[in-house]
Amino acid sequence: ELKVEQNPLFLSMQEGKNYTIYCNYSTTSDRLYWYRQDPGKSLESLFVLLSNGAVKQEGRLMASLDTKARLSTLHITAAVHDLSATYFCAVVTSGTYKYIFGTGTRLKVLA
Amino acid sequence: DTGVSQNPRHKITKRGQNVTFRCDPISEHNRLYWYRQTLGQGPEFLTYFQNEAQLEKSRLLSDRFSAERPKGSFSTLEIQRTEQGDSAMYLCASSLSTWGLAGGRYNEQFFGPGTRLTVL
Numbered sequence: 001e002l003k004v005e006q007n008p009l010f011l012s013m014q015e016g017k018n019y020t021i022y023c024n025y026s027t028t029s030d031r032l033y034w035y036r037q038d039p040g041k042s043l044e045s046l047f048v049l050l051s052n053g054a055v056k057q058e059g060r061l062m063a064s065l066d067t068k069a070r071l072s073t074l075h076i077t078a079a080v081h082d083l084s085a086t087y088f089c090a091v092v093t094s095g096t097y098k099y100i101f102g103t104g105t106r107l108k109v110l111a
Numbered sequence: 112d113t114g115v116s117q118n119p120r121h122k123i124t125k126r127g128q129n130v131t132f133r134c135d136p137i138s139e140h141n142r143l144y145w146y147r148q149t150l151g152q153g154p155e156f157l158t159y160f161q162n163e164a165q166l167e168k169s170r171l172l173s174d175r176f177s178a179e180r181p182k183g184s185f186s187t188l189e190i191q192r193t194e195q196g197d198s199a200m201y202l203c204a205s206s207l208s209t210w211g212l213a214g215g216r217y218n219e220q221f222f223g224p225g226t227r228l229t230v231l
Contacts, residue, residue, distance in 0.1 A: 004153075033219065042202060042224050043154070048216040088153050092218075097167050099144070099220070101153030 002027045002093045006102035014110050016078050021105045023072040023089035032072045033090045033099070034063050043088065047074075079109045113137060115223035117203050123229045124193055131189045132226045136205030143186050144220065145178055146202040154202055160186060161208070193230045200225045 003026040013019050023032070031050055035043040047056045049065035049072060056063050060083065062075045072089055090101045116135045124130050136143050141162050146154035157176065159167040162183040175193075180186040190197055204220040 031218070035222075043204075043220075043222040045216075045219050045221065048219050050217055090153075097142070097159045097161070098156050098169070099154075100156065104151075104153050 002029070002091060002098075002100045004089060004091050004100050004102040006087075006089060006105050008105060009103060010106050010108075012108045012110060013076075013079050015080055018078065019076050021074040021076070021087055021107075023074070023091075023102055025070050025072075025091045025100075027070075028067075028094050029070075029091045030067060030094055031092045032065050034072070034074055035088045035090065035101075037086045037088065037104070039086075046087075076107075081109045081111055083107060084109045115203055115205050115221050117201075117223040117226050119226060120224060121227045121229075123231065125231050126195060127192055129189065129191045130193060130228065131187055132201055132203075132228075134186045134188070134203030134205075134223060136185070136203070137207075137221055138184075140205035140207050140221070141183070142206045142208055142218065143180055144204045144206075145186070145188050146204065148200045148202055148225070149198075157188070190228075193228075195230045198228055198230045200227050 005024045007022050034047040037043045047063040052067040054065045060077045065072045086104045086106045088101050088104045090099045092099050118133045143160045145157040148154045157169050158178045160180040163180050175191045178188045202225045203223045206218045206220045
């Protein structure tokens with residue numbers, strides 16, 4: 001069965017610094033999604049990655065997908081406090097409609 | 112507000128009681144999903160509908176759980192004989208499966224605010 005792992009699980013970083021969150025998955029998939037969740041809130045869609053080599057950017061966040069390595073990255077540039085949240089990746093096994101979410105990365109940006 | 116809505120937002124019940132939650136998806140979305148999320152974990156897939164057809168159901172879902180989407184619009188999730196282990200946030204999401212209308216964000220899921228269930 002498809003497994004999705006994220007690392008790190010917790011990330012505390014200073015404002016202005018750069019960092020990358022990794023999402024690894026265990027079986028073939030051609031779609032990967034990134035979400036943000038604030039404490040006590042629901043999930044907000046960030047990026048939809050549909051093909052190998054896909055790269056999407058919005059603001060200080062950039063996501064990429066390497067389907068051959070079964071790896072997606074979420075890169076944070078010059079972090080600001082407002083980016084503090086939990087970030088999830090989700091993968092859909094080819095031929096199913098079942099989204100499997102990673103364990104999440106809890107990001108805290110310190111002023 | 113044209114987002115996904117869920118009712119009730121909070122539900123406290125005693126063990127052994129039945130509960131029902133409702134989800135109203137974004138009106139033009141043909142796909143609907145239910146998830147369960149416990150503290151510190153990612154959402155866990157429960158079931159999926161395309162229009163009114165339930166096409167996939169998690170093996171983790173016991174016989175006490177049932178979901179319907181009778182007219183391909185709103186959906187209900189019922190839990191019978193609740194147990195303390197059912198305490199969680201229940202999330203509903205909807206999506207549009209049509210490539211051309213999704214602006215390249217194929218099957219992007221939009222989540223509702225969730226129903227927080229506490230079983231005493």
